[in-house]
Amino acid sequence: MPDPHAITLNHLIGPDRAGQFLNTRIQNxxxxxxxxxxxxxxxxxQAVAAGDPWTLAAGGQQWNLRLDADPELPxxxxxxxxxxxxxxxxxxDGQQETLGLSILESYQLTHWYGTR
Known part of the structure; x- marks a missing residue:
């Protein structure tokens, strides 16, 4: 089910870049x-509307913890x-770590830097 508070890709990265991103995922x-x-x-x-990290995650993005997620997470x-x-x-805090994409299921994509 789409998140009513989700920010659209058009808003985050502009319609041209959003179209390119979606077409790349579709082509794959x-x-x-x-x-x-x-x-x-x-x-x-459907995956983008649901905020699916397997479809959405890419470099330059900021993901914020969802309100209903484990408060112990960053x-x-x-x-x-x-x-x-x-x-x-x-x-x-600038600490880097390699993580599995599944952790982003507790987060929501909120910013995508350097792509507009």
Whole structure:
């Protein structure tokens, strides 16, 4: 279910860059997973609307902890770079650590730097 408080990709990175980003994700599904384009488009749009980190996570992003998440987690994570199902994260204190993308399920994408 889409998060009513989610920030749209158009707002974060502008419509041109959002279109490029979505098309890249769709193209990956059609070439790597051999899905029909219509199916790939539907899957990517649903994943983006749900805030799915497996689809959205990329370098230069800030993710903020969701209100209903474990308060012991860092309040913000900055994605320095992504490599497959893992990413190099930096917290608000500048500490870096490699984490699995699944941790971002407790977060919401709020900023995407250097892409507008």
């Amino acid at each position: 599904l059609t070439t790597q997973d051999l899905l029909p384009r219509e199916t790939a488009e539907r899957m990517v749009c 309040p913000q994570l900055y994605v320095v770079r992504r490599a497959g199902g893992r990413f190099l994260a930096e917290d608000e």
